[in-house]
Amino acid sequence: MDTIDEKIIAELTRNARISHAELASRVLLSRNAVRQRVERLERQGHIAGYTVVRPTRDAADDLVCALVLVYRQDRMRGGDVLAALTRIPEVTICEVLSGDFDIMVRLEARSLDRIQDIWEEVAQMPGVRDMVTALALSRVVNRPRGRRRIAG
Structure with a gap:
């Protein structure tokens, strides 16, 4: 360049x-x-796309957010599920968990229909055994990324 x-x-x-x-x-x-x-x-990927910006409202206010907890069939060989999740643009967080659930995914999409489409896509992925999904009703805390202070 x-x-x-x-x-x-x-x-x-x-x-x-x-x-x-x-x-x-x-x-x-x-x-x-x-x-x-x-x-x-x-x-070359320097321009990845063009987008519409609606200046009248905060873009975060228009998003539908959901948490999806995923059970994989095989925790140790479930890399294909993780790779597929990274290719979904609406996945804003994807973390491997200890305990009952294998993966926690945060989705942020423009509509409930898009959340449902993604949910169906994830449910059909080879290696996904089950899912639990919760929609966010309101946001109480939204701390910016960066350095966070941990009490203790």
Whole structure:
């Protein structure tokens, strides 16, 4: 990635809907050269997608959250389940547990229908024996990531 690629990414970050012609004039390249660079940046994973941002509300307020506790058929050879869970974008936390449950998964999705689709997908995974699911009704504490203070 060179400085022109970084300028392209900066411009797309400010306005993902900018036309190739406008983007070209801002980074001083031809429209075709900009299109080729954007396509290359997408292929290389520097641009992973475009999204809609609704500025009127906090995006976290629109999410449906669920905790899914997963029982695997074989705890020691259940890596395929973990690998499959990492490929689901709505999985925000996936932890292997001790005790009765094998895996705890936190889902954050735009709709209850999407939570159900993911639930069905996980339930059908080879290696998943059973699941217990709970929907979050409200958020009482939401501490930012980073350094946390542990009492004791």
